[in-house]
Amino acid sequence: MKLFITLLVGSLVLSGCATLNKEECLTANWYQIGYEDGAEGYPETRIKSHREACAEHGIKPNFNDFKKGHSEGVQLFCKPRNGFAEGSRNRSYEGICPAELEADFLAAYQAGREVYTAKRAVSDAERSLRNNKKEVESLKKRIAEKKKVMLAQETTVATRYALDAEISEMQKSFGALEQQEKQLLVELNQAEADLRRLESKYAYY
Numbered sequence: 001m002k003l004f005i006t007l008l009v010g011s012l013v014l015s016g017c018a019t020l021n022k023e024e025c026l027t028a029n030w031y032q033i034g035y036e037d038g039a040e041g042y043p044e045t046r047i048k049s050h051r052e053a054c055a056e057h058g059i060k061p062n063f064n065d066f067k068k069g070h071s072e073g074v075q076l077f078c079k080p081r082n083g084f085a086e087g088s089r090n091r092s093y094e095g096i097c098p099a100e101l102e103a104d105f106l107a108a109y110q111a112g113r114e115v116y117t118a119k120r121a122v123s124d125a126e127r128s129l130r131n132n133k134k135e136v137e138s139l140k141k142r143i144a145e146k147k148k149v150m151l152a153q154e155t156t157v158a159t160r161y162a163l164d165a166e167i168s169e170m171q172k173s174f175g176a177l178e179q180q181e182k183q184l185l186v187e188l189n190q191a192e193a194d195l196r197r198l199e200s201k202y203a204y205y
Contacts, residue, residue, distance in 0.1 A: 019046070028050075030062040032069060033050065033061075034073065035073040041077050042094065044070050075101070078102065080104050080107070080108035083104070085205075087108070087110060088115045088119075112202075118191065125187050129184045135177055146163050
């Protein structure tokens with residue numbers, strides 16, 4: 001079954017917008033296609049895309065078979081573990097789960113979204129820290145270059161005074177960036193702690 005899903009997804013990539021190619025339309029097992037669509041979390045309305053794809057080849061989907069298969073596939077999809085996986089990948093939920101399964105699915109989906117949000121917070125903190133470090137390195141380089149010019153024999157006294165003032169302001173900015181780096185490290189550590197807590201909390205999924 002997993003192999004079928006892999007092949008189906010691969011065909012979608014290769015065929016562009018069309019959900020099925022000519023050969024798949026001609027040999028279609030509409031119950032199986034419905035089942036796989038349901039198991040992947042697609043809504044029943046996906047048959048419209050199949051209808052459009054197969055209409056080019058004079059083939060009409062068997063809606064009854066597709067619907068039966070889809071109903072079966074949805075039962076597989078609407079498990080809490082899948083809900084958590086969908087949420088943690090920030091995938092949208094199409095509202096396809098029956099009432100008797102939806103509550104548990106959505107609870108797990110929201111838990112997954114919490115983990116996703118926590119991962120994003122870690123990623124954002126890491127990116128901010130990287131950017132801050134780049135600014136620090138860039139500023140250090142500029143300060144060194146200005147000091148080199150200031151100490152050069154050919155540099156006039158007036159220019160030296162001006163460069164000294166510039167360097168003084170840049171060093172203030174350097175100090176501010178160092179303080180910001182400390183704060184960003186605190187935020188990163190907190191974000192990582194939050195993520196570990198949530199991953200431990202929802203480890204049963």
